Amino acid sequence: MTPISKIRVAIIDNSVQPEIYRPVEHWSRHLDVPWEAFVAREGHWPDPAAFSHIILTGSEASILEREPWAEAEAALVREAAGAGAAILGSCWGHQLIAFALAGEKHVRRAARPEIGWISVRVDAPDPLLGPAGTSAFTFSSHYDEVCDLPPGFEVLASSEACAVQGFRLRGRAVWGLQCHPEIDIPTGLRFLRDLVGCGFKGRESLLEALGQTPRDSGLIRGIVRAFLTGG
Numbered sequence: 663m664t665p666i667s668k669i670r671v672a673i674i675d676n677s678v679q680p681e682i683y684r685p686v687e688h689w690s691r692h693l694d695v696p697w698e699a700f701v702a703r704e705g706h707w708p709d710p711a712a713f714s715h716i717i718l719t720g721s722e723a724s725i726l727e728r729e730p731w732a733e734a735e736a737a738l739v740r741e742a743a744g745a746g747a748a749i750l751g752s753c754w755g756h757q758l759i760a761f762a763l764a765g766e767k768h769v770r771r772a773a774r775p776e777i778g779w780i781s782v783r784v785d786a787p788d789p790l791l792g793p794a795g796t797s798a799f800t801f802s803s804h805y806d807e808v809c810d811l812p813p814g815f816e817v818l819a820s821s822e823a824c825a826v827q828g829f830r831l832r833g834r835a836v837w838g839l840q841c842h843p844e845i846d847i848p849t850g851l852r853f854l855r856d857l858v859g860c861g862f863k864g865r866e867s868l869l870e871a872l873g874q875t876p877r878d879s880g881l882i883r884g885i886v887r888a889f890l891t892g893g
Contacts, residue, residue: 669715669890671697672708674735676721676754682856685719685752688844692886702731710742715890718755720842722862725757725769725806736762748835750889753804756829756838760808760815763831770809774823775864776802778871779850779878782827782841788818789888790837791828791881798879801845803853805864808838835892843881850876 671693677683686699698713700706708716718739723729739762742749751759760768780802784791791798808826811817818837819828827840845853851872858868 669695670713671695671715671717671890672713673697673699673717674708674719674738674755675699675701676703676719676723676735676758677701678703678722679860682860683720683722683853685844688842688849689717689719692844692882695890702735703729705731705734707734707738710738710745710747713747715748715750716742718749718751718758720753720755720803723754725754725761726771732758739763743831743834743836748889748892749837750885751838752844753802753840753842754806756840757806757808759831759836759838760811760826760829763836764812764815768809768811769806772805772807772824775805775867776821776823776840777804777864777867778802778854778874779876780821780823780841782819782821782881784819784828786816786818788816788828788830788837790830790839790885791819792884798881799877800841800843800879800881801847801850802841804840807840835889837889839885841881843885846882847876847878850878 673686675686700708757769781797783797787794815829817829821827829838854872
């Protein structure tokens with residue numbers, strides 16, 4: 663466990679259209695420790711030795727159509743994991759961890775996208791998500807997914823449409839979450855409206871999500887606390 667006085671967080675911003683998607687804003691509001699942001703699309707990377715914790719944000723990009731910066735980020739994840747850093751990936755960041763540490767065959771296009779507020783089931787106990795058998799509501803926006811993880815990974819959570827909503831690298835402080843627990847209801851609604859306004863793919867799914875009753879169980883509080891304290 664890293665002493666709280668020694669914690670320093672790097673947030674890797676994987677946004678492509680920052681005028682619409684602002685993940686550093688979403689994550690930093692939940693951090694009360696020192697943090698610094700790095701913009702992936704600009705090739706701006708942290709020194710893994712200088713940070714105890716690394717957050718990989720979501721992205722409008724696809725893990726299946728990787729730009730050079732995504733390959734560079736995968737190499738960084740391998741280096742940071744090898745050095746013992748605590749790593750947490752959300753959505754695209756979750757997929758990137760699986761790609762970087764398990765391989766390309768462990769990410770794929772989802773059978774159907776999950777857009778809006780979904781129920782996530784906890785299938786294995788873990789400090790980030792709580793006891794097995796519980797469920798919670800959170801925001802989601804993904805077209806790709808993680809699949810068929812090898813034995814070095816433990817699947818922590820699932821949903822109706824996605825078998826790997828969360829995982830942990832066994833024995834390590836490395837987690838992936840397919841959902842967006844950091845996005846609260848007002849932010850989620852604004853994000854969906856902006857995606858519709860800019861003509862983003864999946865207009866029907868986006869409009870359907872805007873017609874839902876938003877439900878957020880506040881998973882982010884326990885997730886951040888467990889991540890920073892080492893789970």
